[in-house]
Amino acid sequence: MTYANAHVRIARPSTNLQAAERFWVEGLGLDVLWRVDPATDDHTEYALLMVGWTDAAWHLELADHPGEPVKPTPTDEDLLVIYLNGPVPDELVERLERCGGRRVTARNPYWDEWGVTIEDPDGYRLVLSTRDWG
Numbered sequence: 575m576t577y578a579n580a581h582v583r584i585a586r587p588s589t590n591l592q593a594a595e596r597f598w599v600e601g602l603g604l605d606v607l608w609r610v611d612p613a614t615d616d617h618t619e620y621a622l623l624m625v626g627w628t629d630a631a632w633h634l635e636l637a638d639h640p641g642e643p644v645k646p647t648p649t650d651e652d653l654l655v656i657y658l659n660g661p662v663p664d665e666l667v668e669r670l671e672r673c674g675g676r677r678v679t680a681r682n683p684y685w686d687e688w689g690v691t692i693e694d695p696d697g698y699r700l701v702l703s704t705r706d707w708g
Contacts, residue, residue: 581631583624584654586698587644588636591623593674593695598625598634601673602666602700607633612640636696646696650681653691653699659706662690666702675700 588594598604604625611621619639626633634654667690671677675692678699685691689703 579631581633583633583635585635585637586696587646588623588638588696589643589646590695591621591636591638594636595623595625597670597674597694598636601670601675604634646698648696648698650699653685653701655685655689655701655703657703657705657707658689659704661704662702667692670700 595606599606605628606623607626607628608624609622610618612618613621619641621638621640623636624633625636667677670692674695678691678693680686680691680699680701685701685703688705689701692700692702694700
């Protein structure tokens with residue numbers, strides 16, 4: 575059996591789901607796929623925000639447990655890379671920065687040569703690569 579076409583969920587803690595949503599949805603243009611809030615749903619202790627593109631084979635799950643928060647501890651090598659197959663639009667980088675992101679120098683110079691690295695509000699790194707995957 576092969577799982578090559580399996581959907582991938584990347585789960586991360588977040589300390590501020592509103593800031594994360596602004597960055598990923600308003601900034602990058604992902605869709606809110608699902609959300610739950612323990613203040614309005616008795617079936618969960620977690621606040622969850624799932625974002626992605628509806629037709630993509632992956633999505634991000636951002637989670638906060640208000641009673642027992644987990645501080646995100648990303649490293650400079652925790653990357654989510656999106657291959658654009660073309661130039662990174664300046665207006666996209668500017669929008670991500672307006673929405674709480676911070677452009678940073680990549681630890682690995684490869685990513686500065688082939689893209690732009692931006693930290694999200696929780697400190698995780700998004701690389702917008704000019705390369706194509708495949």
